[in-house]
Amino acid sequence: MAISEQVRAECRQLMDRYPQDRSALVPMLHLLQSEQGMVTAEGLELCAELLDLSTAEVRAVATFYTMYRLRSQGGEHHIGVCVNTACGLLGGDAIFDALSKRLSVSNGEVTADGRFTLERIECQAACTHSPVVTVDWEYFDQMDIDKMMDVIDKLEAGEEVVATRGPAVRGWRAAEKTIAGIDDGLGYKSDAIDSLMLAGLNQAKERGETAPDPKDF
């Protein structure tokens, strides 16, 4: 599968954002992964060509970061289960086991039908919302086994599934493009603020507590 002119143009667009072209490499690899479902030899060569590096130099970078798939295609949806302490012990371990059983895959594997990649992930900076699962890296907060089974049912049926903080999931490859920094038009559209993020503010309002009034100083 040849890399389209449009993607090449998007790569150049990324390069324009930095004083030195090479700075675009990490985002560029996300973009090529989004285009091809993994980082292919062709993708590495394109980075090398555009950034005036050797393919070996690009590969050395690509292999350092865990989000890039260099060996095989990723599934249509990426399911990440946070198993670091605050999530894993509070429910993530059991969620992972249940998903692993349901999808018949172990950590890092893609289901036989190519629909799901299942991965144990590290702390997702959302421990207040534990146990946290991600679908296409969007937040699915305060999950349990039943809720996750429901999410999988819906994804299998092709129904819409909306993140608890974020938009409706659009597939792993679309998420990789967002992560690369290519505008998906959703930046201001999704609901990213929830009651847990407002826990303190709501209580401060109830109790009439505020920061000191600047006029008093």
Add this chain to the structure above:
Amino acid sequence: MALTPVITAHWDEPDCFTVDGYKKVGGYRAIKKALKMDPDDVINIIKDSGLRGRGGAGFPTGMKWSFVPQNDGHPHYLTVNGDESEPGACKDIPIMMANPQALIEGIIITCWAIRAEHAFVYIRGEVPEPIRRMHAAVADAEAHGFLGENILGSGMNLKLTVTSGAGAYICGEETALLDSLEGRRGQPRLKPPFPAVAGLYSAPTVINNVETITSVPYIIENGVSWYRSMGTDKSPGFKVWAVSGHVNRPGIYEAPLGITMGELLDYAGGIRDGHELKFWLPGGSSVPLLLQDHLDTPMTYEDIAAAGSMLGTGTPMLFDDTTSVVKAITRWLEFYKHESCGKCTPCREGTAWITGSLERFQEGVGRSEDIEGLVELSNHILGRSFCALGDAAATPYEPALKAFRSEFEAARHQPVDEAFPPAATMIIPPETANLAGAAT
């Protein structure tokens, strides 16, 4: 101590993250002030405010800015650290989603102060929601003339680039971050030279945490004495606390430094019903655990240090009596082992050894010689590794042993899952049938 929402004060407004929404609540007034001031005066205000870095180390922010050589004819850069990957830390991602405009205003003011014309926000790769929101917020600020050429007629030019990582905790370490931002493997650099002298592309660079920079516009707008009326002399100001674990109301609570964990825990609804606090960590997995006795300790850099821990990221995690301390710290060590960049031997080898020993305890076949041996091993890593990740990995074991020695003794013969049934630790226990099914 009362809650003092500042950064979080308007998160319940539906448009709090847009330029228009932010302006409605007083946003973008501080840059008008700052851009009329001499840049050195801005640095002095931040110095006088006593603002300390919220990325974990608590380094004085104004002092860091003053290390940048001025009028040296080189380009300067600001890099905002939005890598937030420390287990337990969960405040910067919410700030970027809910108050990106205050972060951008802080970036403009900081760049004015350090004479930088290009700034970066480096966000960890696994979080598309804050990434897309930061991109949208930057485009919004550009459209309103707050970024770009000759901002507000001040003569200042500023380009702001949002960029992302690709899954490597070590890229939160500031010099590894710079390597990643230069398109390389994210491995820490030898210091000195410090980034303020030779950072991104070898040019003078300031690296600050998201929460640090987001605090800046409020200090400029409301003044040093207002800021210092919160917190203590050595740890002034407000702080976004993210409280997680076995509490009834986990979430984000903004209050001055110096609030106690006990007070924060009250706001968070206490430990979940029917259980008692067992141990807690003030700010991420890289700091020593504390106990019930420390609930009255003021949450300041100095008081938490005196109590034997560190304030770190100020994102407390609390665990109740159902939690196996062995299992909790094993999970953290597995994380450090996985995230060790491999550059130096004490960390690369040491994290593997400690993790292996802890996993044996977890399985109920811990070696008795490891009970003391792991203290010694940790001490060999502490202070001998190239960056603070190694130190972080050497931290959890000794305080855990000191407080809960009997659990390690027991784990020489009994798997921790027997002594501490996993279902009891979960907040939403699965159906017994499901759990039995899942275990196979």
